[in-house]
Amino acid sequence: MTRRMLRVLRTPLGLTTSALLAGALLLAVLAPILWSDEANVVDTDRILAGPSAEHWAGTDNLGRDIFFRVLVATRLSMELALIATAIGVVVGLLLGSAPLLLGRRLGRLVTTAVNIAVAFPGLLLALFFAVIFGVGATGAVLAIGLASAPSFARLVQTLVAGIAGRDFVSAARVAGVGRFRILVRHVLPNIGEPLVVNATIGAGGSLLAFAGLSFLGLGVQAPSYDWGRLLYDGIGMIYLNPAAAFAPGLAVLLAGLAFNLFGESVAKGLGVSVVGGVPLTAEAAEGTSIQDVTQSGGIADGPDAAATELVLDVRDLRVTFPGPSGPIRAVRGVSFSVRRGEAVGVVGESGSGKSLTALAVSQLVDDPGLVEASRLELLGTDLRRGRASAHRHLLGTSLAMVFQDPMTSFNPTRRMGNQLAEVSRHHQGLSRREAFARAVDRLAAVRVPDAERRARQYPHEFSGGMRQRAMIGMGLMGSPSLIIADEPTTALDVTVQQQVLDLLRAIREADDVALVLISHDVTVVGEVCDRVLVMYAGRIVEDLPAAGLRASAQHPYTRALLAAVPDMETDLDRPLAVVPGRPVDPSDTPAGCAFAPRCPLADDRCRAEDPPLAPAADGSRVACWHAGEPLGLTEHTGELIEVDGR
Structure with missing residues (x-):
């Protein structure tokens, strides 16, 4: 995986988007430390001033420098978008894994609910949840996170269903491994790559959605500000100073593109196909006594000496x-x-x-x-x-x-020895070391040469x-x-x-x-x-x-x-x-x-x-x-x- 990622970084698109995303994340960390004072200075002599050498994007209605405010707003904008993405990923994982964890009936109900939710546009769901949770940053984070969860859940359902039918999962079931352990140890590691790609692309979508809610007045509220809030304020003075709206809009566009294009670059490097914005894996059951009943009668249930x-x-x-x-x-x-x-x-x-x-x-x-x-x-x-x-x-x-x-x-x-050892740890209560030693012994018993070394492969x-x-x-x-x-x-x-x-x-x-x-x-x-x-x-x-x-x-x-x-x-x-x-x-x-x-x-x-x-x-x-x-x-x-x- 490391080699494939290095190949991604060597491509022009991968290198450009990686640098752009790294710059945005670095700016989110450093900007509030370096330029908060400049962003909050009120200058009544320069209210609604246009772009100049001193103020590159002009000033707002209190004379504050818009360019520095856009830089400082990077932290809150990225922070809220990543939190919303995390909520969407966690909820999506829970909903998408429900058929495996809950069984047929409850899993079918959850799947039906997810299918219904996916039918609605994401922005409509975000607005619906924003009304429920109320105006403000907290409500907007929950709204965007829950609105993005159904599409992520649908992807998880598809990937889990594909892996759940594999022989190694069936082997774990025969070994008596529980559903949750199967999900954590056997399923999720095998679908991690497309999930990471989807989460990366989803972060760009969350960033745009959050800016949209703040622009509509449902997100971040004054005196706090993010890019969407600055865009909302800039639209009010667009005829006096177009740069006031252009600067935060450009920041949203560049950051959103950085997340999305980086996600697609990673998808290409990992061999994950992205179709319609949704990443999917390339791969997207001496005389034996035999008794048979007939249709006209059954087998006698009398005592059997054997x-x-x-x-x-x-x-x-x-x-x-x-x-x-x-x-x-x-x-x-x-x-x-x-x-x-x-x-x-x-x-x-x-x-x-x-x-x-x-x-x-x-x-x-x-x-x-x-x-x-x-x-x-x-x-x-x-x-x-x-x-x-x-x-x-x-x-x-x-x-x-x-x-x-x-x-x-x-x-x-997973390494071979660990997979064999799971049976003994689960059913026989052996420690990790004892179970691994038994795995080596069993590999030797089935004539695998150099069993101890092979167990670590x-x-x-x-x-x-x-x-x-x-x-x-x-x-x-x-x-x-x-x-x-x-x-x-x-x-x-x-x-x-x-x-x-x-x-x-x-x-x-x-x-x-x-x-x-x-x-x-x-x-x-x-x-x-x-x-x-x-x-x-x-x-x-x-x-x-x-x-x-x-x-x-x-x-x-x-x-x-x-x-x-x-x-x-x-x-x-x-x-x-x-x-x-x-x-x-x-x-x-x-x-x-x-x-x-x-x-x-x-x-x-x-x-x-x-x-x-x-x-x-x-x-x-x-x-x-x-x-x-x-x-x-x-x-x-x-x-x-x-x-x-x-």
Whole structure:
């Protein structure tokens, strides 16, 4: 940041505006000390005199030197403008952060109020508040500060919403970090640059607005004076001495330009785009026992000899979002259980509900999403009921979430060791030094070389594979019983992918940790996991052992996914196999089997009745009316897809 600021100062515009702003601030400090006496001397012999060598801008109706009064007025003008800006920034931060701090309902009310206030012109709001708070400097400061707050709040809302969706914020939530701490430690540092730029530009606007209120007689009152007050007095003698109005007007113009142009120069240097006067960032989610409910019935609730080994128990999980034509059912009745030490793979195309299921289990589905389930238990604790603080502690210590993109998994403004240490400090009560030492130990545990030195580095100094290892290390800061890895090998090269998968396997075997691995690659899941869940259109359509995956797959969708993965025996002279058609739109799920429009075996029954997830002869479960029937060689839209015998 320092280097970028130096580049700004080297540009002609940056150098000029910096010098102009520095001169104005220096004048605000020194002018009252140096020239107060000259500005307050009354000379009745030179009342309303014009410009001269002795009085550069002439005199007022008491014979006082207008030029010296303009210089002295710099302090009060700048001081009041900066105070008003500070009020606007603080109130804007509170209002803009409300959706994150207060939750859905109260946050929506605050957002609505801000949107209404933004619709009114700023000067109109300033006049409205000036009438409420009364005439005078104090009332004008409050009026301008509150009038500028809505636009600043709107900017904060936009920036906070963009950062709140990042993986490192989700990781902090999983770790049980509170909303206020997330705002202060993770969100605000990442939106600081555009806020500083906006505040700088806003100071210029406040200066002009304050001068306007004083000019209208609502701001500074005699015997005090600022530039607006001097402009008001100068207008009364404009025909006798135009310089009396020109001098304070020029001071307001130059100071306002200095703030605004300096703000735009800083924005350019920091890579912040200023659109319509509003700065925005350039960037402006061995035999696992799987149980599934069907549409015609549920899972028996009788005693289970292995119930004490259950780590995660999910039944009839549903996730819906409001849509223009009714609720969108993104996850439709998903049920499964994971026991200690078991590995469950979840596969399917994008939009099938894999990641959303993981987010729902981790309590990370944001408003307006609605999560419902007949059972949602982690280590025997019902996550649907009880105190949120207790749930945060449980999730923070017993569940580790490894996100898809290692580039966004960490807060770029904080050192790696401090980010890992936050979990232990928050949940285990360790001191700063003890928590940092544990962070170093966890980095070493996930095979990060020279862990102590690495812990003092920033995320951008780590490679993609190292960041993913560090993300796993963050999950191990507690004593996790379950690791949910959502596409942990995305954007990594093949060698690093294998290293990450080997690391997850080693952790699972060493500490008897349960693993849920989400992936697009069905063959990778087959190698790492004990059982595989295949999801399509928000449902589990097949649940089968990972061993002998190709031979035991019965659902046409599962077999199509397997066929789409090339291997060493793939005929390179033929087109690569693909799954025909397009995935189902969650807002328009067809009646019957959702895969029917893409399935070569579909008949009238498939298009009318949705098949239940029923037990198959080999102990797996499959939701298909034609499970296991041969598909042969089928042509779809000019592309050949061989899904039998692969």
